[in-house]
Amino acid sequence: MPRRAGGLFTRPFLLLTTTTIAALLAGAPTYATPARQFALGSGDYLEDASAVFRWPGSARDDAGRWWLDSGRLFSPDAWSAPDSRQDTGPATALTWTPGGPGSPWTAGVAAHMFSADADHAGLHRDGPGSSLSLLAGRRVGGVDVAATWRTTSGALLLVGEDTGETEFRHRRDDVGLGARFDLSSRAYLDVAGDMRRERDRRLARRAPNVMSGEEPLVAHAWSARARAFIAVQEHIVLTPALEIVDESIDGGLMPDTWWVSDPQAHHDNRLLRFGAALCWLPDPDRLLAVSYERLDLDRRFVLVAAPPGSAATEGDRATDSLRLAAEQRVNWWLSLRASLAWTRVTFEDGRAADPHLDVAGGAALHLGAWGLDVAAGSAPLPEPRRWLEFDPGADLVLRASLHHDF
Numbered sequence: 001m002p003r004r005a006g007g008l009f010t011r012p013f014l015l016l017t018t019t020t021i022a023a024l025l026a027g028a029p030t031y032a033t034p035a036r037q038f039a040l041g042s043g044d045y046l047e048d049a050s051a052v053f054r055w056p057g058s059a060r061d062d063a064g065r066w067w068l069d070s071g072r073l074f075s076p077d078a079w080s081a082p083d084s085r086q087d088t089g090p091a092t093a094l095t096w097t098p099g100g101p102g103s104p105w106t107a108g109v110a111a112h113m114f115s116a117d118a119d120h121a122g123l124h125r126d127g128p129g130s131s132l133s134l135l136a137g138r139r140v141g142g143v144d145v146a147a148t149w150r151t152t153s154g155a156l157l158l159v160g161e162d163t164g165e166t167e168f169r170h171r172r173d174d175v176g177l178g179a180r181f182d183l184s185s186r187a188y189l190d191v192a193g194d195m196r197r198e199r200d201r202r203l204a205r206r207a208p209n210v211m212s213g214e215e216p217l218v219a220h221a222w223s224a225r226a227r228a229f230i231a232v233q234e235h236i237v238l239t240p241a242l243e244i245v246d247e248s249i250d251g252g253l254m255p256d257t258w259w260v261s262d263p264q265a266h267h268d269n270r271l272l273r274f275g276a277a278l279c280w281l282p283d284p285d286r287l288l289a290v291s292y293e294r295l296d297l298d299r300r301f302v303l304v305a306a307p308p309g310s311a312a313t314e315g316d317r318a319t320d321s322l323r324l325a326a327e328q329r330v331n332w333w334l335s336l337r338a339s340l341a342w343t344r345v346t347f348e349d350g351r352a353a354d355p356h357l358d359v360a361g362g363a364a365l366h367l368g369a370w371g372l373d374v375a376a377g378s379a380p381l382p383e384p385r386r387w388l389e390f391d392p393g394a395d396l397v398l399r400a401s402l403h404h405d406f
Contacts, residue, residue: 033401034069034091035373039337039362040325043383044227044241045277045291047190050401052095052108052135054120055190055227056146056178059137060106063097067403071117089113095135096406106146108135115152115172122196122221123247123269123297123388129154129170137178148176148194172198172219186231196221221247235282239291243273269299271384275321285329295319295384316348319387335364337375345390356392362399373401 032048040046047055049062050069071088093110097103110133112118118131129152137146152172157165178192198219225243232238247269275293296318325339341358360377376398379386386392 033067033371033373033403035362035375035399035401036337036364038072038377038379038397038399039339039360039373039375040289040327041323041339041341041358041360041377042289042325043275043291043293044225044243045239045275045289046279046287046325047229049095049403050093051120052093053110053118053133053148053150053176054225055192056135056137056148056176057144057180057190057192058178059095059108059135059146060097060139060144063095063106063108065403065405066092066094067401068092069401070399071114073398073400088117091117093133104139106135106137106144109133115154115170118150118152123245123271123385142182144180146178148174148178150174150176167203169201169203170198171200172196183228187228189226189228191224191226193224194222217249219247219249221245235280237279237281238276239279240276241274243271245269245271245273267299269297271388272296272298273384285335287325287327289323289325291321291323291325293321293323295321295387297384297388317388317390318346319384320344320346333366335366337362337364339377343387343392345387345392353390353392369405371403371405373403375399 032050034050037048037050047058049065050067052059052062069091071090091112095108098105098107112131115129115131118133131150131152133148133150135146135148137144154170156168174194174196176192176194181189183189200217223245227239227241230238249267273295275291277289277291279287279289281287298316321341321343323339323341327335327337329335338361342355344355345353358378360375362373362375365372376396378396
């Protein structure tokens with residue numbers, strides 16, 4: 001499926017746009033899926049159809065695809081310590097162009113069995129429940145704009161010998177906006193942002209068949225991000241990216257959140273993420289990318305039991321990551337992928353943890369309009385939560401995605 005070029009691309013950059021940028025943005029040799037993104041560790045530096053709700057301004061370029069993803073399989077690393085509940089599961093998404101080719105409209109819908117899989121703007125481990133996402137976009141005056149809405153709800157019942165039964169009820173709603181601007185014949189800019197309201201309530205069973213309410217958790221968050229794809233040479237694309245996430249939480253935290261060893265009355269978190277990638281695409285069937293990324297977290301929280309007027313506790317940390325990713329089409333039906341990442345975490349007191357290496361790989365089967373992507377790697381938790389919690393892990397994780405283009 002070729003990408004649209006609009007009026008942006010003219011000679012002498014025609015070859016560049018039909019090979020380099022088309023391959024990079026469309027994820028040649030096949031449109032990307034969650035499994036391909038996992039195998040390459042591409043993050044925001046290689047656009048893919050599975051990230052249209054994170055970058056809705058580019059959704060029109062990925063319209064006409066359905067995918068079904070398994071989630072991360074066979075990971076022994078528990079997402080929720082109290083009950084060792086799995087943090088990921090099946091998900092499906094569909095994007096299309098209402099009115100057919102040439103229509104300025106774009107639509108999309110996605111459903112995730114576990115809400116954490118659909119959370120690309122949160123800094124703490126999300127609550128239980130499934131997630132539904134909707135997208136609507138339109139081309140206006142040469143700019144692609146789109147809006148998203150994502151809702152999550154669910155409940156979790158924990159049973160302990162000492163604590164009895166505790167039920168957690170969770171509800172979260174996100175709204176987002178995105179836009180894509182064609183800057184020149186050699187570059188475009190993607191911007192997006194989200195706002196969130198989250199409310200969790202804990203109910204404890206104090207007597208038989210009686211549930212008493214506890215202090216609820218109320219969270220507000222916003223995020224803003226931008227990235228640009230810049231053709232610096234005929235087959236080389238530079239992709240800088242920047243993101244800010246700000247989160248404010250009031251109330252005692254659920255057991256699924258990070259830093260839960262002490263009850264907290266209020267905390268503020270801010271994440272700054274920036275990086276860049278350089279991608280070499282000699283043809284649509286080969287890809288080689290190297291990227292650098294830094295995450296800086298500033299978090300302050302006040303403990304419930306802290307004396308009045310006492311200073312808030314801080315928990316800052318930063319990560320530096322280098323990644324190398326490659327993809328090669330072997331023949332008409334098979335492509336191979338691999339990535340290697342080096343990451344170092346630095347804590348607020350200046351201590352640096354031992355560097356951690358991640359290795360991932362995968363393959364794609366091309367069957368006409370159908371495709372199957374499989375991947376294996378060693379990153380149990382998704383980023384950035386993995387490094388904010390400093391849970392490097394080394395357990396094997398498997399993933400598979402089935403997709404169909406139309």
